[in-house]
Amino acid sequence: MSENYQTVLNHLLFHKALISETEGGQRINRYLSMLNEIDQGMHVAVRDPFEKSVVAAFELVL
Numbered sequence: 001m002s003e004n005y006q007t008v009l010n011h012l013l014f015h016k017a018l019i020s021e022t023e024g025g026q027r028i029n030r031y032l033s034m035l036n037e038i039d040q041g042m043h044v045a046v047r048d049p050f051e052k053s054v055v056a057a058f059e060l061v062l
Contacts, residue, residue: 004061005039038062 012035016028030051034044035058044055 001039002062005035008035008058008061034058035062 009032012028012031016025016032019025019028031054034046034051034055037044038055038058039062046052046055
């Protein structure tokens with residue numbers, strides 16, 4: 001696990017802790033899953049344009 005991975009992971013977990021209980025954190029959970037897949041060298045396929053930009057940002061950081 002790289003330092004960059006840990007930094008992004010901590011950031012996502014921090015924001016997950018801040019969101020309301022009614023939302024449930026599904027979107028943050030999806031981002032955590034994407035981060036894990038990218039760290040394992042997998043290609044993350046998404047259709048949503050915003051999620052594509054999130055994946056691209058994760059790939060650039062890692």
